[in-house]
Amino acid sequence: xxxxxxxxxxxxxxxxxxxxxxxxxxxxxxxxxxxxxxxxxxxxxxxxxxxxxxxxxxxxxxxxxxxxxxxxxxxxxxxxxxxxxxxxxxxxxxxxxxxxxxxxxxxxxxxxxxxxxxxxxxxxxxxxxxxxxxxxxxxxxxxxxxxxxxxxxxxxxxxxxxxxxxxxxxxxxxxxxxxxxxxxxxxxxxxxxxxxxxxxxxxxx
Numbered sequence: 001x002x003x004x005x006x007x008x009x010x011x012x013x014x015x016x017x018x019x020x021x022x023x024x025x026x027x028x029x030x031x032x033x034x035x036x037x038x039x040x041x042x043x044x045x046x047x048x049x050x051x052x053x054x055x056x057x058x059x060x061x062x063x064x065x066x067x068x069x070x071x072x073x074x075x076x077x078x079x080x081x082x083x084x085x086x087x088x089x090x091x092x093x094x095x096x097x098x099x100x101x102x103x104x105x106x107x108x109x110x111x112x113x114x115x116x117x118x119x120x121x122x123x124x125x126x127x128x129x130x131x132x133x134x135x136x137x138x139x140x141x142x143x144x145x146x147x148x149x150x151x152x153x154x155x156x157x158x159x160x161x162x163x164x165x166x167x168x169x170x171x172x173x174x175x176x177x178x179x180x181x182x183x184x185x186x187x188x189x190x191x192x193x194x195x196x197x198x199x200x201x202x203x204x205x
Contacts, residue, residue: 005024007025007033007048008033008036008037010023010041010048011037011041011048012038013105015039015050015052018052019051019129019131019132020049020050020052020131020132020135021049021050021051021053022044022045022047022048023047025043025046025048026047027043027093028161030043030048030094030096031054032087035116036114039051039052039184040054040098041098042096042098042153043094043096043097044079044097044139044143045091045093045095045139045169046093046094047150049133051132054129055129055157056101056157056160057203058100058127058129058158060202060203061127061158061199061200061203062082062100062101062127063196064198064199064200064201065100065101065127065154065194066080066082066101068192068194068199069101069103072193073103073192077105077106078103078105078106078122079103079104079107079108080101080102080103081101081102081104081118082139083100083101084098084116084152085098085102085116086098086113086114086117086118086119087099087102087117087118087121087124087147088117088118089144089146089147090119090146091146095143096117096125098141098142099121099126100125100126100127100171101124101125102118102121102123102124103121103122103123104118104120104122104155105119105120105149106120117166119147120147120149121149121150122149122150122151123152123153123189124144124150124152124153125154126153126154126155127156127158127190128155128156128157128158129158130159136155137155141153141166145166145168145173148199151167151190152164152166152167152168152189152190152191153165154166154194156199157169159205160181161181161182161183161185161196161200161205162179162180162181162201163179163180163185163187163194164177164179164180165177165178165179165187165188165189180196182196183196183197186199186200191202
């Protein structure tokens with residue numbers, strides 16, 4: 001385990017040559033590190049997971065989806081945050097994530113003592129990259145499904161038209177997965193339409 005006082009320096013140095021870095025650490029180590037770390041950093045099952053800067057393409061897709069979310073939820077009882085806000089998963093070994101976009105229904109509920117770590121998401125959006133795709137879709141999805149308020153998880157590919165929706169059903173522990181693979185498709189997330197032509201606006205594959 002890296003000495004606590006050197007964690008940030010150690011991660012920053014490794015991220016110069018690696019896209020994703022994992023190191024074992026305590027939950028408190030993560031909470032001490034996260035507020036001032038110059039990049040995306042999460043905590044998954046006893047490990048700090050630090051990621052390099054997002055690509056411009058990644059941010060273009062996030063911006064397009066954020067625009068669609070804002071237009072739809074603007075006058076409704078929902079709030080939208082970006083990856084600068086955190087999400088806590090209630091686990092004995094800790095779980096803190098920074099989804100690319102997060103929608104909450106009603107007012108935010110925060111981790112005790114925090115004004116930036118939210119606990120009541122309604123919808124999460126993750127724009128996938130090659131280096132984090134497995135982590136986002138396999139490791140984190142299992143934890144996401146344990147959040148009682150969460151109804152939808154949206155995964156968006158960068159390198160081809162592909163949006164995958166995971167929707168909570170009325171049957172306990174059962175989620176419906178639907179994939180949309182063409183630019184003329186319209187993803188339906190509850191009453192929210194997400195046309196792939198808008199999600200991938202200005203992008204040529």
